[in-house]
Amino acid sequence: MFRKYIFSLDHKVIGLQYALTSLCFLLIGFSLAVVFRWQLAYPGQPVPIIGRWLGELNAPGGVVLPEFYNQLVAMHGTIMVFLAVVPLSVGAFGNYLIPLQIGAPDMAFPRLNMASYWTYLAGGLVMLVSFFVSGGAPNSGWTSYPPLAVFATLGQTFWLVGMFLLIVSALFGSVNTITTIVQLRAPGLTWFRLPFFIWAQLVTAFLLLLAFPPLQGAAILQFADRVLGTSFFMPSGLFSGGQAVNRAGGGNPLLWQHLFWFLAHPEVYVLILPAMGIVGEIIANNTRKPLWGYRVMVYAIIFLGFMSFAVWAHHMFLTGMGTVISAFFQTTTMIISVPSVIILTALLLSLYGGSIRFNTPMLFALAFLPMFGIGGLSGLPLGLAASDIPLHDTMYVVGHFHYVVAPGTIFALFAGIYYWYPKVTGRMMNEALGWIHFGGSFLCMNGILFPMLILGLAGVNRRLYDGGMQYALAQPLHNLQVGMSYAAWALALFQLPFIWNVFASLKFGRVADANPWQATTLEWAAAPTPPLAHGNFETIPAVYRPAYEYSVPGAADDFVPQNSTSV
Amino acid sequence: MEIPYTASVRPDTGVTNQKLGMWLFLASEVMLFGSLFSSYALLRSGAMTWPDQSSIVNVRLATVNTAVLIASSVAILRAVAALRGGNIARFRALMAATATLGIIFLAIKSVEYRGELAEGLRPSTNNFVGLYFVMTFLHAMHVTGGVLVNGFLCGPGMVMNRHDAPRFLGRVEAAALYWNFIDVIWILMFIVLYLL
Amino acid sequence: MLRWLGLPVEASAQATRIDLIIALVHWLMLAMFVGWMIFFIYVLVRFRRGAHPKARYEGASGRLARLAEIGVVAAEVILLVFFSIPTWSARVDAFPTEQQVTVVRVVAEQFIWNIQYPGPDGVFGRTRRELVGPDNPLGLDMTDPAARDDVWTQNQLNLPVDRPVIVHLSSKDVIHSFGLPQMRVKQDAIPGIEQRLWFTPTRTGEWEIACSQLCGLGHYRMRGFYTIQTQTDFNAWLASQPTGL
């Protein structure tokens, strides 16, 4: 019992543990946003209903205090990025699907896999516990810039410890993923026959492997600054609250920013690449034709991986950068937009000539394209240092990245859940509820996010406790903030059909046959649905053809599985 | 079902899972220590004053320690060779020597720390001392991990050699890779923190 | 385009150039998005299962797409080489000499903007860390003759129009960001590093200084004011301010 469900070594069980945990964190992260959106719409008014449970220290009389607002935003960012989206897209989807898609009996190192989940959970719990320590949760933004973060309350130490654990977990996971993909591919599954999803996971794992450790180093240094009183990030002559700070000094606050963004820029591609992989799978399947330019997509995603290590300082244009360095980082930033354009173009062209089925997974996957388009395109003015001057640290930036991560990545993850649900449970999710979930989420997301771009262009800053009500230029736009909040709350309501669908379909869902989407890849074509309790395949399949052989001329069906010997 | 290629080489990639996994792990360690060395470079180049390092830290003990670690690296390489040649007793002795040398390294390191603390040096004294403590401590933690693994491999872990010899050899090779890596990191630290 | 984007009024010489870039990029974005969107919707309608029951194995030729990609790259290169990089270089390299301009010092602290004018002698008085206190946030050293004619204010920055301004920017505690939205000026104020920035106001008016980097619980109210006025008004204002401490 314990071995089977809790301390399991089976990649499918671990994948599900990851999925459930990260979905809970997704819900928590969203709930924090639901609360702080109240404060943005109605600054200084008591939060209705739940206000009195927020605690007298955080929200006396239900009115959120500025400190607490900062905690909510910092934890929303941290939870969404590190505890919800990465574990869901890599830990859950990666773990569950990689061995099945490449025809492997399990991940290469099952024990490491289990350790990865448990360190993730420990890291997540440490983060959550910080809400209850003195001074509350970390409140220096998800970026934790020193000196602010070094002066901050105890919660920040928990953030650092939690981050340390999460990085260890990511390290275990990525070693495992890469080894599995390199070593355990089924016979005949050559590199260019891999599903695009596998390529995306492979590149992602390299980013995790190489980009996370520097943040670990940085976290150790910031921990020392906070706990041992070192001055790595603390310059000489510092004051705090008007009082001179008694420290050796001589440190450099920008060092943290370099280390942080050296991680965090590759990290944003960690957030998007698995999503692109999922979208690729679903589009190929539901257009019933091969992905357009598969090879080009693979080269583009590898190039994207490499380049993502060379753009980090575009987050730091306004820290005092000279012409040469800024020219370098602007150029790399423009270069990195090209492979994204190529991948998106390929996905778009894949639709041409298809026979498109509009089921729920496909709806979310299709919506991903224009939504990521808006998000990615709004990265361009930020990437040009000159136009970044007025836009930096405004709501425009918030709008930019929410477009890529929320209706981008989150939609792709929804698509993936609807698509692979029958694989996991043997039952289909309800289509009608799926359409409601999709339509509502699509409208609400845009209702929340497009106004962010407008606010940002008008010069409204981010991370403002009162949504900018102090500022003359923000006041006329305040009704936008109100509208965005209503959209956010409506978005929460539209998640209810989804949550119901996930749980109720376990029992009431239509029973799925072995290959309900008539797919070509191994997880459907060669493995039983729902999966075997032990092992993945009765026999390891052999692979004879590329991943997306749909509508092959002369074939009997409109799909030819990868392991099928005859056309 | 057994996981293939754990200890046997996959023909088209030319590696075992164990070896690939260890190389990947070391790649990430390079990034971890690399970030600390870069922080050192940035802080030092940006500092108005930087203390005379060798007058603060104990170069003599560190030199001894460097020799100890190099000796242990040699020992573990010969232990691997012995195991490959099937000489179990010799493997066991050499692996035990490796672990013991690791413990000696840690002992000398703690003597060094004690001396520095007694002189009133603290991580907060200045950024050099801070980096010195943080970096060497992180390294010492890695050594501790290595000692535990090496001790395990010449003790209870040897059972595996009886029923799955190739996999055991793979483990020992991975441990040796790790141990040599830790040694190289130490040599870099010795140069950067003591000599430069 | 610019009106449509709803940017704040543009009141400095630098703003024109920056706004031009913002407008151009948004044109590019719009063109790409609309182009892609037309194709997208066309394809979704044309190749829905009902209208096209059997998919084609061969893909689209993609010639148009390749052209579009080349177009995007070309547009990005032009924006970069002819607009963004030169603008940035003018911002950080082409400083006017301090004799012909208004020079001020801005020292950020949680959650106040301290502003120091050098006074008639044009020299900033010495400041010392030990002297910093509630009545002397800058730590001005009155034993220095150059300090006696200095003017300092909090959260109120006055500047003459049509004359370049150089700001010496620093911070006492955490990282802040000195944002003047109407000037299209923003620069992080980082403790331990003194930075210079410059701009030329071209329009009189009264606006707000916005702290643009999270700096603690009072970040949202770390608001200052700035007034761009004619040279005579400015001189009168400066003369009316108390000097020294």
Ligand code: HEA
């Ligand atoms: C998934 C996450 C993700 C992704 C993919 C990106 C992608 C990009 N990002 Fe973004 N970014 C973030 C997440 C992400 N970003 C986050 C989280 C922050 C803020 C962190 C913080 O400060 O808190 C940030 C901030 C940020 C900044 C700093 C802004 C500032 O603080 O001032 C910059 C500046 O260069 C930037 C640039 C870019 C660029 C050029 C891309 C490019 O890669 C984009 C390329 C893509 C395209 C050009 C789209 C092409 C597609 C189409 C055109 C298809 C259209 C299709 C249809 C219409 C059907 N980003």
Ligand code: HEA
């Ligand atoms: C992956 C990253 C991610 C995601 C997905 C989101 C999603 C959302 N974010 Fe957030 N956000 C950040 C990362 C993210 N955010 C970051 C990094 C910051 C900056 C923090 C900082 O400044 O330091 C930020 C800041 C930020 C702000 C700015 C605050 C400020 O500057 O003052 C706002 C304001 O509206 C906001 C709102 C939202 C909303 C409404 C969503 C919605 O789109 C949420 C959508 C979520 C769902 C729809 C959840 C669905 C889940 C379920 C239904 C669970 C199902 C469960 C089971 C089945 C068990 N976010």
Ligand code: CUA
């Ligand atoms: Cu000062 Cu924000």
Ligand SMILES: [Cu+2]
């Ligand atoms: Cu980035």
